[in-house]
Amino acid sequence: MLAALKDLVRAGERKTVPGGPLAYLGSLVFIVISLEAVTGILLMVYYRPSAAAAYYSTEILTDEVLLGWLIRSLHRWGFDLLVLLSLLHMISVYFSRGYQTPHQLTWALGICLLVFITAMGFTGTLLPWDQYGYWYTDSARRTIANIPLGNVLLALFWGGWDIGEEVLLRFYAVHVSVMPSLVLVLLIAHVSMVWRFGIKTPAETLGKPRPRPTPLFPDFLVNLLIVVLLTSGLLLSLAVFFPASLTEHADPLSPLTDPQPRWYFLPVHGLLRDLHGAAASLSVIAFFLVLFLVPVLDAKPTQTTWKKLLQQTLGCLAIAGWVLLGIRAYLQ
Amino acid sequence: MGDEPTTRRSFLSTLLVGTLLAGGAAIFGSIAAYLFPREEVSAALGPRRTKVGQVDEILVGEGKLTLVDEEPVWIIRLSRGFVAMSAWCTHKGCIVKWDERERLFRCPCHEGLFDERGNVVSGLPLRSLTRFRVGLVRGDLYISRADKREG
Numbered sequence: 257m258l259a260a261l262k263d264l265v266r267a268g269e270r271k272t273v274p275g276g277p278l279a280y281l282g283s284l285v286f287i288v289i290s291l292e293a294v295t296g297i298l299l300m301v302y303y304r305p306s307a308a309a310a311y312y313s314t315e316i317l318t319d320e321v322l323l324g325w326l327i328r329s330l331h332r333w334g335f336d337l338l339v340l341l342s343l344l345h346m347i348s349v350y351f352s353r354g355y356q357t358p359h360q361l362t363w364a365l366g367i368c369l370l371v372f373i374t375a376m377g378f379t380g381t382l383l384p385w386d387q388y389g390y391w392y393t394d395s396a397r398r399t400i401a402n403i404p405l406g407n408v409l410l411a412l413f414w415g416g417w418d419i420g421e422e423v424l425l426r427f428y429a430v431h432v433s434v435m436p437s438l439v440l441v442l443l444i445a446h447v448s449m450v451w452r453f454g455i456k457t458p459a460e461t462l463g464k465p466r467p468r469p470t471p472l473f474p475d476f477l478v479n480l481l482i483v484v485l486l487t488s489g490l491l492l493s494l495a496v497f498f499p500a501s502l503t504e505h506a507d508p509l510s511p512l513t514d515p516q517p518r519w520y521f522l523p524v525h526g527l528l529r530d531l532h533g534a535a536a537s538l539s540v541i542a543f544f545l546v547l548f549l550v551p552v553l554d555a556k557p558t559q560t561t562w563k564k565l566l567q568q569t570l571g572c573l574a575i576a577g578w579v580l581l582g583i584r585a586y587l588q
Numbered sequence: 589m590g591d592e593p594t595t596r597r598s599f600l601s602t603l604l605v606g607t608l609l610a611g612g613a614a615i616f617g618s619i620a621a622y623l624f625p626r627e628e629v630s631a632a633l634g635p636r637r638t639k640v641g642q643v644d645e646i647l648v649g650e651g652k653l654t655l656v657d658e659e660p661v662w663i664i665r666l667s668r669g670f671v672a673m674s675a676w677c678t679h680k681g682c683i684v685k686w687d688e689r690e691r692l693f694r695c696p697c698h699e700g701l702f703d704e705r706g707n708v709v710s711g712l713p714l715r716s717l718t719r720f721r722v723g724l725v726r727g728d729l730y731i732s733r734a735d736k737r738e739g
Contacts, residue, residue, distance in 0.1 A: 298622060320725060323622045478604075 278352065279455060279476075280483045281345040287484055288338045289373075289443065291491075293436065295331040303383070305428040307421040310385035311505045318502065329495035335377050337491055339520045342370055350571050353554065353564075354455055360551035362449040367547050369442050372435055374520070379431040381518075382424060390506035392515040393427075394419055399528055403537040419508075516586075523578045526585025543574075640729040646670075651686035656731050661720055662686055662693070663731060666704060672720035672731045673706040679713040693717065 302321055304313040317324040346366060349355060355363035382393040397414065400406045414423060517525045528536040554567055638656045640663050646652050651664040653675060660675035660683050675683045682697035692709065693702035700711030707716045723730045 298619065301623060321622060322624070323618055326618075327622060481608075 278348045280480055281341060281348055282450065282455075283480050284483055284487060285338065285341045285345050286443070286447065288334055288341060288487070289439070292331060292334045292338060295327050295334060296432070296436075298327050299331060300432065305383070305425055307385060307424055307506075310383060310424065311502070314384040314386075314502060318500070325499050326495060329498075329500040330491065332500040333491055333494040333498070335380070336518070336520075337487070337494075338373060339377065342373060343520075346370060347571070347575065349455075350550070351568065353557070353567065355551040355554075356557050357551075357555050358453050359449070359455070360555065362446060362453065363551045364548055365442050365446040365449065367544065369439060369446060371544065372439050372442065376431055376435045376439070377518070377520075379427040379435065382419075382427045383431065384502055385424065385506045387503040387506055387510075387512055388515055390419060390508075391512035392517060393423075394511070395515065399537070402532075402534065404534055519582065519586075522585040523581035526581045526588070529585070529588075637723065637730040637732040640731055643724060643727050643729055646729075649688050649691070651688070653683075653686075654731070656720065656733070661731055663722065663729060664704060670722040670724070670729065671705065672722045674718040674720065676718075677713055678708075678715040678717060679711070684717070 299317065302313060302317040302324065304310060314328075318328055319325070349363065349366070378393075378396065382389045397410065397419065400409060400414070403409075414426070516522075524540055527540065530536070531539065554563065636657075638654070640652065640654050646663065646665045648665050648667055651662050654661055654663065661672055662675045662684070663670060663672045664686060677684050677695040677697065677700055679695065679700050680697055682695050684693040684695045684700070684702065686692075687694055691704050693706070695701075695711065695713070698712045700713040701709040702713070702717055703709050705716070706719060708714065719734050721732045721734045723732070
C-alpha cells in the first residue's frame with residue numbers, strides 16, 4: 257500500500273497547475289462547497305422538516321446541541337462566502353477570457369453551478385420556518401406568480417399556491433437531495449474539464465510567455481492550504497462573532513412587509529420591484545442567457561483590440577450595474 | 589536517532605503534517621461532540637415550558653409538586669425516567685398526593701387511587717390524570733402541556 261501512496265505522490269509532483277493567484281479561487285469554491293455539504297449533513301441529524309417541528313428543532317439545534325450554533329453559523333456564513341467566491345471566480349475567468357476554446361463547456365457548467373447554488377440558498381431560507389424565511393419565500397412566490405407561465409411553475413414545482421407543510425417538504429427535498437445531486441454531477445464535470453483542458457492564465461492573454469507552472473504536490477496544495485486556512489479563519493470569525501439567529505416562529509397571520517433579501521439577491525430584488533411583472537424576470541433570464549452565450553460570441557482568441565475592449569467594457573458595465581442595483585435596493 | 593541528520597526540510601515537513609493531523613483531530617472531535625447524543629433533549633416540550641428544577645433534586649421514587657399555568661402538576665421520577673401529570677383528581681378536582689412507598693397517587697377527598705402512570709386503580713374517579721410533557725435540558729427539568737398546539 258505504501259508503494260501505491262508513493263506512486264500517487266510522485267504523480268502529483270509531476271502534474272502541474274498553471275501559476276497565478278487566481279487559480280486558487282476555483283479550488284477554494286470547491287472546498288467551501290464541501291464545507292457546506294458537511295455542515296448541511298450534520299444539520300440534517302437534528303433538523304426536522306415538518307411545519308410543526310422545523311422551528312423548534314432548529315432552536316434546539318442552535319441552543320442545546322453541543323456546538324450546534326457553530327455548525328449552523330458555519331452553514332449560514334459559508335453560503336455567503338460561497339456566493340462571493342463563486343462570483344469572484346466567474347468574474348476572474350471572464351476578464352481573463354478563460355471561457356474561450358476549448359473551455360466553453362467548462363464555462364457553461366460553471367454558470368449552471370452558479371444558478372443551482374443560488375437555488376440551494378433560496379430553498380434553504382425557508383427551512384427554519386421562522387418569520388423571515390416564511391415571508392421571504394412568500395414574496396418570492398408572488399414574484400414567480402407574476403412571470404409568464406408562473407402559475408404552472410408554482411403548481412408543478414412549488415407544491416401549491418401558498419406556503420404550507422407541503423411546500424416545506426418540497427423545499428427540503430430539493431435542498432437536501434435534488435440540488436446537491438445536480439451540483440455534485442456538474443461539479444465533477446466542471447473539475448474534470450479543468451483537469452483535462454487546463455485553465456487559461458491572464459498572462460497568456462496578454463501574449464506574454466506562460467509563467468512557470470506549479471507542481472500540484474506539494475507546492476500548489478500547500479499554497480492552497482494556506483489560502484484555505486486564511487479563509488477558514490475568516491469564516492470562523494464570522495460564525496463566532498455573528499452567529500446565525502432565528503426570528504420568531506412563522507405566523508401565517510402576521511406578514512412581514514417586504515423582508516429584505518440577502519445581499520446576493522438584492523440586485524434582482526430591486527430590479528423586480530422597479531420593473532413590474534414579466535419585464536423584470538425576463539430581463540434576469542435574458543442576462544443569464546447572454547452569460548451562457550459569452551463563449552459562443554467570443555470563442556477564439558483573437559488579437560483584435562476592439563473585441564477585447566468591448567468584452568472588458570461590457571464586463572465592467574455589468575458588474576457596475578449589478579452593484580448599483582444592489583445598493584439602490586438596499587437603500588430603499 | 590536515524591542515520592542521516594534531520595534536515596530542515598524534513599523537520600518542517602514533520603511539523604506541517606503534525607499540525608495538519610492536530611487540526612484534523614480537532615475538527616473530527618468537534619463533529620463527534622456534536623453528534624454525541626445528549627441527555628434526553630427537550631424535543632418533546634412545547635413552546636411554552638415551565639422550569640421545575642434541577643434533575644438532581646428528585647430521587648428515584650420521589651415526586652415534586654409544581655405549578656404550571658396555575659395548575660398543580662406532579663413530576664415523578666421513576667426508574668425508567670420522568671413523568672408529569674396533573675395533580676387535580678379527575679373526580680372532583682382535589683389535589684392528589686404522591687405516596688412514595690406505594691407508588692400511587694392518593695386523593696384525600698374520596699380515596700381515589702391512581703397508579704404511577706396516572707391510570708385509575710380504584711375509587712370514584714373515572715378518567716386518568718392528565719399527562720404533561722417532561723423534558724430535560726442541560727440538567728434542568730421542564731414541563732409543558734401535551735394537549736395544545738403541537739410543538
